[in-house]
Amino acid sequence: MADARGSGQYEVMLFALVLLLTIVFIASILAWAGNGPARPDGLRGWIRARGPGLLLLPVAMSAAVMAGGAHGLIPAELGIAFLLIVLGPKLAAKLVPFGVFGLAIFGVMLANMYHGGFTNRVQYLFVHAGPGIWGTRPVLAEAVVLFVVGLWLLLRLDARGAGLVRALGARWLGSGRRGVSGAHALLLIPVVGLVMQLLGPGNWFGIQSIDGLDAALIDLAMAMAALVLIFRSRAWAATVAAAGLLVLGTYGWLIAAFWPAVPGFSYAFSDLANSSTPSPLWTDALEGSVLLALGLWLAPRVTRHHLADLPDPELAARARQLAQRVQTLTKTRHEAVDTAAAELRRIERDLHDGAQARLVALGMSLRAAERMFASNPEAALALVTEAKETSSRALADLRDLVRGIYPPVLADRGLADAVRALALDTPLHTELDIDLPGEVERPVGAAVYFAIAEALTNAVRHSGARIVRVHLSHSGPGGPGTGTLRAEVTDDGAGGADPGRGTGLAGVERRLSTFDGILAVSSPPGGPTIVVIEVPCALSSAKTSIY
């Protein structure tokens, strides 16, 4: 295909392909990593849903080009990538960072092979058909980008990827966090030195040779740069060092393995690109081994350090939940305190204007009767009779007050019987369906009782209903000790009730929210009106008499 590759048409096609892939690649990263809400049906939503898998595209493409050249195979590889995307975005997401990493390393190696004289192999460098006026620079730039992206993906993946990295890390490293010190980062020096030898100005700018002094100066300069990096972020400096050590160590071994097998391959660590006196192979193997050992020693530490910073997706979700919970609790606690205070004020007022006032009147009547007892017994008797009536009224006041605080039937019999009593006092045809195998906690019982009472009152007052049904049940999906208490009040009235308008239901809702309970009203015009109350709560065993 050499002739085709030379044609302008082919170049344009490749260029368009690279452009397209780059756009898709960047778009999917942006879409995936973006924090903004995405409509699930929109393009962005689609990309986000498939995002991790889309990242496979450049990987698959590059792999295809490297494996088979930039022809025939591309559609097949694209098909495989899409298949992976559609079948398993999760699996794809887990493979991506490793693929990206692999490509980055491969790109560096191929670039060096090119400088080592293997120009015929370099035609497979990514999607670039061969070195043009830019030399291997685009390939190296792409490798660097891929490397950074792979690293970023590994360390900043969302729930899916991070879960895998975390799981692997946990198995590999055990638990616990150890710090990364500046000393670790100093390992950058040999890395920088070697990288500069391999990829440095000598190769980059086409300089034919760099002698020992140049190399030492470059090493020193880059080490200084590394130290600057260290002061900015030791962790990242150490990370780069670890990655470099691993790559270069592997590279050393590859050289030792490749050189004898590949005719004309004369490139090695200790030599510069175009040195004519290669050192013995064992030096590369030794150097590779040392670098690998250092890399293997450093990598776990670096990884552990980053893992500790990496948000555990489960923990993060839990933290969000807890934050929300705290917000809810703060709100409901304020409301509960306010409600309780208002309730106490009401009780105080009722007592003051009701029973207390009547008792004062009672005392006054009795005192007056006492004074008239001798002089005017008949009038005294009338006053005593009046006093008696006043005390009756005081009792009635207190009775009403007590009912509003905590209904006696509820105290005596619990929620089920209290609701039965409520139904009996409702001047409507009331059907009950109560399935409560145990008793709920008193405060919850009271809140639900008053909620049902309010719903029944509304049904009587506003709906014009003929029949009202009360359904009370408890379901415990979470095993013993947990569950949900559910009450449903349905009337066959005219409907059209606005739950936002009445203060009664709003108060009830506030009271329920203290127990994480909810109240929902459905009241379409024409009815029926359905009031649903749900409170998470446990049921204790049914109340039994002790004698």
Next chain:
Amino acid sequence: MRVVIGEDLYLLREGLVRLLTAHDFEIAAAVGTAPELTAALVEQRPDVGIVDVRMPPNNTDDGLRAALRARQQVPGLPVLVLSQYVEQLYARELLADQAGGVGYLLKDRVFNDDQFTGAIRTVAAGGTVLDPEVVNKLMIRHSRTEPVARLTAREREVLGLMAEGRTNVAIAQRLFVTEKAVSKHAASIFAKLDLAPSDDDNRRVLAVLAYLESLPGWNPYRDGR
């Protein structure tokens, strides 16, 4: 007439003892807890037991339960239940055995000792006395339902007083009408409610209640408790 009193509050218990002694009742026992009450009712077999709903040991409706238990052991044992509040639910439980001899009054009614002792005697004689407040609630509840709605205001009033356990004579006095007029109202009520007329006061009350009970929505035990 022998009476057993179950009331946990000392002041009220002593007050009741003093009141009833003054009206020539014989106090067979005056106890303060539910287990003692059951025992006293069963052992003493009084003419009537006067029982507070809320009593130790649980301080819920122990007194009521004790009375119901005693009536299970001594069927038809007359019991007058007193409470700071009245509930149709409890009234229905007391009337459930259809044996009569049941009273259910607010404690305030003690203030009117004549009416109160009258109620005790009615209950002791096997009659039924319900507190006007319970009767009111019954009437409110059923005023919307046919065919109670067909009753005139006066007839409803008479029906209420009948449910309170009053005789035609007492109702006539209360409403300032002749006894004959009350009889006429009663006959009209029975006709409208399809009840067979009866001379027996207790049966009359029970018939009325049974009728109200049979109305849809009245029976709170339809859920199979």
